[in-house]
Amino acid sequence: ETGVTQTPRHLVMGMTNKKSLKCEQHLGHNAMYWYKQSAKKPLELMFVYSLEERVENNSVPSRFSPECPNSSHLFLHLHTLQPEDSALYLCASSQDPDRGFEKLFFGSGTQLSVL
Amino acid sequence: SQKIEQNSEALNIQEGKTATLTCNYTNYSPAYLQWYRQDPGRGPVFLLLIRENEKEKRKERLKVTFDTTLKQSLFHITASQPADSATYLCALGGVTGGGNKLTFGTGTQLKVEL
Numbered sequence: 052e053t054g055v056t057q058t059p060r061h062l063v064m065g066m067t068n069k070k071s072l073k074c075e076q077h078l079g080h081n082a083m084y085w086y087k088q089s090a091k092k093p094l095e096l097m098f099v100y101s102l103e104e105r106v107e108n109n110s111v112p113s114r115f116s117p118e119c120p121n122s123s124h125l126f127l128h129l130h131t132l133q134p135e136d137s138a139l140y141l142c143a144s145s146q147d148p149d150r151g152f153e154k155l156f157f158g159s160g161t162q163l164s165v166l
Numbered sequence: 167s168q169k170i171e172q173n174s175e176a177l178n179i180q181e182g183k184t185a186t187l188t189c190n191y192t193n194y195s196p197a198y199l200q201w202y203r204q205d206p207g208r209g210p211v212f213l214l215l216i217r218e219n220e221k222e223k224r225k226e227r228l229k230v231t232f233d234t235t236l237k238q239s240l241f242h243i244t245a246s247q248p249a250d251s252a253t254y255l256c257a258l259g260g261v262t263g264g265g266n267k268l269t270f271g272t273g274t275q276l277k278v279e280l
Contacts, residue, residue, distance in 0.1 A: 053211065093170070094210075094255070094270040107267075141209050148267075152198050152217065152259070155268065157209030 054078040057142050057158035064132065065166050072127040072161045074142030082148035083125040084155065085117060086141040094141070100125060101148045132165045139163070168193045170271040172256060178277045179246055187241040187274045189256035194269075197260030199232055199239050204253045204273065213254075214241075246278045 055076045064070050076083060085097040099107035100119040114136075116128040125142055139162050143155040171190045179185050189199070198217045202210035216223045216232045216239070223230045229242040243250050253273040260267070 053209065055209070057209075091174070091272060093272045096267070139207075143209070152215065154200060154212035154215060155210075157211070159208050162207065 053156045053158065055142060055144055055156050055158035057140075057161055059161055060159065061162045061164075063164045063166060064129070066132060066134070068132075069128070069130040071129065072140055072142075072163075074125040074127075074158055076123055076125075076142075076144040076156070078144055078156060080144040080146050080156070081122055082145045083119060083122070084143040084145075085125065085127055086143060086157075088139040088141055088160070090138075098127075099148055106148065129163075132163075134165050137163055137165045168269065170194075170256065170258060170269060172254075172271040172274045174272060174274070176275040176277055178279060181247060181278055181280050183246055185243040185246045185250065185276055185278070187254050187256075187276065189239040189241065189271055191237050191258060194237070194258055195234075196258035198258075199230075200257045200259060200268065201228075201230060201239075201241050202255040202257065202270075204255060210255055243276075246276075248278045248280060251276055251278050 058073045082101045084099050087095045096109050097111045098117040103119045114131050118126040139160045141160045142158040145153045145155050169192045200215045201213045204210040214230045216230045227244045231240045253275045255273040257268040257270045
């Protein structure tokens with residue numbers, strides 16, 4: 052166990068559905084991240100939160116909406132997704148995103164399929 | 167543009183041999199480089215970090231080298247075991263204004279056969 056828990060592990064949704072991914076970290080870290088991993092592609096950073104404030108948004112479509120109510124929880128709200136959004140969505144945490152030289156702790160991911 | 171290259175073809179080796187994985191990069195000046203292991207259906211797990219002023223780092227059967235002139239890192243697993251079979255990702259850090267902004271490669275799949 053890495054100390055980062057993601058739910059659900061698998062999700063199938065239609066293009067008109069609304070769903071949310073949840074991430075919780077038990078490591079006392081200050082930063083949380085959402086990454087997207089598609090087949091044969093590198094991990095793509097989507098959002099970064101530091102102390103509950105969004106510090107990075109990498110040109111992600113508005114159909115993805117993050118929420119960070121506290122430093123231990125992170126959500127990714129999904130609505131009107133497209134089939135090309137099907138991927139493994141990974142949550143990660145680190146102690147401090149600005150300190151550098153830090154390792155990321157990843158959850159097991161949510162495998163999302165959009166029909 | 168910035169680019170990280172890892173061998174997209176799977177690396178198959180025999181148990182007991184040394185596996186060597188390559189990470190090449192262009193148009194980067196990273197402050198550090200990290201290696202992660204990823205098993206199917208799981209998130210990446212951190213293995214090693216090496217800084218730009220370090221040539222080599224070791225941890226048990228793992229060894230990482232970092233050549234900033236060649237813009238290359240090599241990741242070695244000695245006395246490989248079937249349990250080492252996984253995808254290995256390299257990630258470069260500190261490339262855009264500092265901080266912990268990691269950019270990942272696509273990974274290389276390693277298969278260790280009996």
